Amino acid sequence: MIESRPGDAFQPGELLNNTYRIEALLGRGGTSDVYKARSEISGRLMALKVLKSEFTGNDDYLVLLTREEEIRDIRHEAVVRYSECSRTPTGQVYLMMDYVEGPGLDQRLKEGPMSADDLMTVCRRVAGGLQAAHKRNIVHRDLSPDNIILRNGDPAQAVIIDFGIAKDTNPGAETIVGNEFAGKYAYAAPEQLNGQTDARSDIYALGALLLANFRGAPPNIGKNPMEVVQRKSLPLDTEGVPEPLKTLIDRMTEPNPDNRLASAADVLAFLDNPRAAGADDDFDDDRTVISLAPRKPETEVPAPQSSVPPKPQPQPAAAPVAQEPQRKSRTPLLAGVAVVLLAAAGAGGYFSGAFDTVLGPALPVAEPYTLLIAKPEGGAPSALGNVPSEAMQKQLGDLITGQSGEADLTLASGEIADSWADDVMQTVDQIDELPEWRLSIRGNRAQVTGSTPDEDQQKRIMAAIGSDLPGALEGGAKIDFVPVFLAAAQVDRTLSEFADCGPLAQPKAPATGYGPGVPVTITGKVAETATRVRLFDALRAQAGDRDVVIDVDVLNPTLCLIESHLPNAPASDIDISFIVGDRNEANPSGRFFVGENPVIDVDLPADVTDGFLSVSILDVSGNVFHLLPNLNRQDNAVADLRDGRTGPVKVRVAFDLKESAQNGGLAFRVDDSTLGKSKVIVLHSSKPLFDGMRPTSESASGYAEALQKFAQSNDASILSLDSKILVTAKP
Structure with missing residues (x-):
């Protein structure tokens, strides 16, 4: 734990x-x-x-x-x-x-490979769960080994957990939520990288995690976004996986979702009868398919496989031909043969390139039509994807390689605007001055992200393309202004805006300011949760890619008033412990519910043997109750409280209801009139705090004024100040 x-x-x-x-x-x-x-x-x-x-x-x-x-x-x-x-x-x-007791598949992954039989069992179980979720139009979107628990270690009792995708802004986080992607890179389907998710994405993720657990190692997806995009377009390597698991994983993880097993029901059908689905040693899914594919142009750069399976090459004349289905047409056979011969002649001319001077070189169709261009901060740019012409291939390639980068650009046709090439290059021209940027394009939809330490540059580019990219490109840009160093003084100005319960501090602020990747940590107290949230949002906007850690205590306005008037005294080893009086049960959390009886003890260490103890509880309603001393219990000398006892001693200051009835001590029962946070304060002083006895109950403002007045002339007499929060709430 x-x-x-x-x-x-x-x-x-x-x-x-x-x-x-x-x-x-x-x-x-x-x-x-x-x-x-x-x-x-x-x-x-x-x-x-x-x-x-x-x-x-x-x-x-x-x-x-x-x-x-x-x-x-x-x-x-x-x-x-x-x-x-x-x-x-x-x-x-x-x-x-x-609560599901048992190891997760992520734990089993760390322990080494799982057997194919166990993984087939896991697959059947998880596919059944996905089928139930998909029927209600609920897609997991983040299926991975850590989200599947084997109850009692049994593969037949696998349980899917964590259906919520949570946004994580920490640098390097694997899970991202936004317009572009939701899921973990290692197991996410290719289409998720472009923000497209449906039930088939869960099927892909299940197949990918089955393969990972068979190998005993997570998928190798590359070290940067370019490698991720490239590898996601390729089929997973299932060499060495035994049948029928191999064919099952192949079918579940087809890069093109249209060629993938379409549903959890299809997965279950395969498991019910793998041989009927073609899972045998001699099975070849393309063995009866014959197709004529256009010749690639001479200048085409080899490209990674896209999510569309490659078209098979023309077969030799001796290759067996699949039987043609019966046609409805009644055209005479002779005419049909003539058409075939004419078509064959046309195809021969096409593949030989004879018609290129008339029609131009034929380009393969890319679906989806994608291009990713990126320049990391301090690194060389790169480009990967499709372009529609040799002119753009050369222009963009020269731009990238001229900056010592790499360009892997494939000539292809697709559903893009006629001005697509010019629009893309115009966009690149406008953002290439940025130290870091990324242009992601799918068809005519594009998104630009980037950052710069130059605020004027950020404003200029956002004004130009922030909401409207050039030409026919649909989308916009989000360029962040991120100073190289975030000055501690700038953070202090933000803290002063939200300091509603005493000063907020930066305990780890570097003298030169926060550099890239240096976390911003804030400590102190605030009056309410809303303040903490607003503070986090404000600092998040300032911090760029830096982590923001808000390590503050959330109090309430009454407690904050007292905080501003408390004497400046050190903490000590004196402790405060809570007990549920009705059950005589320790309650280390200090949280009590309506109807419960809070019992409070002050734990004196062995070396606290003299002086005076003053204990008060400040509640959310603005009242102060003096637990020690008070009119019913006026003696607060430590020596008298010890009553001859040595070593650590517990001094009870708020009693069980039965004890209170016998000795007259103060006791409480939580009702719903004053719910929230209260604060128990223990002051150890060398002399009594006040000249006279304070009333058992008084206003927080009155007590704060009395404390401040005493501290002005008797500050040295206050030896220590210790406190603990007590929370009351409805069940």
């Missing part, structure tokens, strides 16, 4: 919704964390996917989580069962699902 941190949404031992006891943190993600919890009513284990606080105010992430919740309507043993999507009173959004 993963070690918990103080800033986590939930802590082990915490009770959620008055039903689910948090047992452990299972994993951390870019946007959410997953916890293991147990129902105290049924004993059933559950998994909780909790959206991180900085994303709870972002509708995009809430939509993604809600979309994942839609899976709860699917009832299939191979699909994890979701039960609810809820928000806690403190704003935490969580999704609850069944």
